Amino acid sequence: MTSVLEFNNISRSYRKGVPVLDGVTFSVAPGEVVGLLGRNGAGKTTLIRIAMGMLFPHGGSVRVFGLSPTEEPVAVKKRVGYLAEDQVLPARLTIAELIDFHRYLFARWDEALERQLLERFGLSTGSKIKQLSKGEARQVALLCAVCHRPELLILDEPAGGLDPAARREFLETSIQLLNREGTAILFSSHHMTDVERIGGRMVLLDKGKVRLDRELDGLREEVSMAMVPRASLPDSAVIEKMRGCLGVRLVLDEWHAVFNGSPEIVDRELRTTTGMNGIRSVSLPLEELFIELVGGDRREVGAA
Amino acid sequence: MDFFVNPSGELSLYRQIMRQITDAIAGGRLKPGEKLASHRELSEHLVIAPLTVKKAYDELEALGFIETQRGRGTFVCARLPPTNPHDQQDQLREAARKLLSQAYLAGLHYSAVEKLLKDADRELTGGATKTTPGEKVKT
Numbered sequence: 001m002t003s004v005l006e007f008n009n010i011s012r013s014y015r016k017g018v019p020v021l022d023g024v025t026f027s028v029a030p031g032e033v034v035g036l037l038g039r040n041g042a043g044k045t046t047l048i049r050i051a052m053g054m055l056f057p058h059g060g061s062v063r064v065f066g067l068s069p070t071e072e073p074v075a076v077k078k079r080v081g082y083l084a085e086d087q088v089l090p091a092r093l094t095i096a097e098l099i100d101f102h103r104y105l106f107a108r109w110d111e112a113l114e115r116q117l118l119e120r121f122g123l124s125t126g127s128k129i130k131q132l133s134k135g136e137a138r139q140v141a142l143l144c145a146v147c148h149r150p151e152l153l154i155l156d157e158p159a160g161g162l163d164p165a166a167r168r169e170f171l172e173t174s175i176q177l178l179n180r181e182g183t184a185i186l187f188s189s190h191h192m193t194d195v196e197r198i199g200g201r202m203v204l205l206d207k208g209k210v211r212l213d214r215e216l217d218g219l220r221e222e223v224s225m226a227m228v229p230r231a232s233l234p235d236s237a238v239i240e241k242m243r244g245c246l247g248v249r250l251v252l253d254e255w256h257a258v259f260n261g262s263p264e265i266v267d268r269e270l271r272t273t274t275g276m277n278g279i280r281s282v283s284l285p286l287e288e289l290f291i292e293l294v295g296g297d298r299r300e301v302g303a304a
Numbered sequence: 305m306d307f308f309v310n311p312s313g314e315l316s317l318y319r320q321i322m323r324q325i326t327d328a329i330a331g332g333r334l335k336p337g338e339k340l341a342s343h344r345e346l347s348e349h350l351v352i353a354p355l356t357v358k359k360a361y362d363e364l365e366a367l368g369f370i371e372t373q374r375g376r377g378t379f380v381c382a383r384l385p386p387t388n389p390h391d392q393q394d395q396l397r398e399a400a401r402k403l404l405s406q407a408y409l410a411g412l413h414y415s416a417v418e419k420l421l422k423d424a425d426r427e428l429t430g431g432a433t434k435t436t437p438g439e440k441v442k443t
Contacts, residue, residue: 033353171351179344179354193311197352217359220316285312 002066003027004152004184005051009060011208012046020046022208023060030151031182035195035216038205039294044188045085047205048156051186052082064152078106081150085157085188087141091130095123095140099147106148117143120169135166142170146177153177155187159194167194174198192286202286206294212246216286224263225292226270226281228255233274242273247293258284258292309350317352321360329369329380331428340370340378 005028012021021043028034038044049055050062053069053076062069069076089098095118103109118125121139129137138161146153158174159167175198177183189195195202196216204212214223223246228239236248236255244260259266263281270279284292309320328334340346343361347354361378364370368385372378407417 196311
């Protein structure tokens with residue numbers, strides 16, 4: 001299957017030459033849902049803006065439906081829905097006027113979906129944009145991003161600043177779109193549970209590089225963390241060099257080492273390699289995995 | 305059937321669904337031949353990706369617990385996968401030994417283990433007290 005979105009060795013730097021993105025490569029297949037994870041400043045928004053043709057990459061190439069988003073912006077944008085992190089909507093328009101404008105732009109506008117979302121979000125179309133709460137404005141922006149039934153939906157922190165109920169409504173809408181249209185979605189988020197609910201795959205960005213790119217199904221059974229007391233192993237190099245090691249971090253007086261493999265396998269391999277007993281390995285919820293791989297005090301280990 | 309998932313739980317979401325369905329079949333809350341919600345319906349109900357539910361259904365189908373009939377839906381198999389009673393016996397004896405050993409090491413008495421078994425039975429067969437989604441005690 002051809003990809004709907006393809007990043008190929010993308011790099012981009014600030015003016016001073018500080019890299020934001022440093023050789024990012026991954027793609028999104030039709031109907032696939034990919035959660036883009038990473039700490040603040042990891043390069044998520046920059047990458048998304050490159051996909052939307054709002055920024056040029058300094059190196060590498062991006063293709064959306066096989067097209068360049070900077071050379072053929074209209075052909076690309078017709079088929080993409082985009083929700084920016086800090087989406088600014090025209091304050092003086094009413095919701096109805098804003099929707100009219102979008103309907104005029106897009107030939108494929110789905111009025112049934114529009115009505116359904118207005119009702120679900122409890123929005124009244126006469127309200128002025130500037131009177132909306134942050135959550136409501138987000139919902140209007142989401143509506144405008146999905147009602148032309150895009151084949152690819154790019155959402156930058158879609159649930160950012162939303163309360164739990166509004167987040168849940170956003171998730172329900174996304175699931176419904178997936179069920180109905182098979183829309184491919186790339187979305188960035190800090191909420192691991194959201195990523196796990198709607199994502200099929202996660203791509204973890206760290207300092208401008210892809211640190212982990214994995215299917216979510218089974219991830220918890222396939223990745224585990226071993227805790228090794230520093231007192232018995234002063235230098236973590238021996239663990240870092242082991243096959244399947246994804247990262248090592250010092251937490252108080254213990255090494256936290258993340259590995260590919262179930263806890264039993266990791267325990268066994270660690271025992272053989274270090275000759276130590278009393279190593280405990282556990283499987284990790286996504287939230288913990290995120291912290292272990294991109295949290296502080298960590299040792300650099302080759303990308304996964 | 306009332307399913308739930310807990311994204312911060314220990315198992316992957318598709319495994320959580322698989323376990324709940326096999327539990328329901330084991331406890332008789334899902335009967336042979338009974339129709340299951342479609343994977344799309346269940347995905348909207350649980351607010352998780354349709355492919356995750358599909359993966360759980362596919363695995364259960366491969367294991368012989370459920371079957372999909374084209375155009376009609378997904379059903380609990382009328383005949384569940386055959387098992388060798390002798391193998392089963394050995395496995396169960398081993399599991400029982402493990403359970404007791406763990407309980408005794410934790411300082412529990414035999415009567416406490418019996419109570420745990422009764423609780424588990426009530427949960428499987430549906431006689432259990434109502435639990436709220438995501439807070440169900442792991443058995």
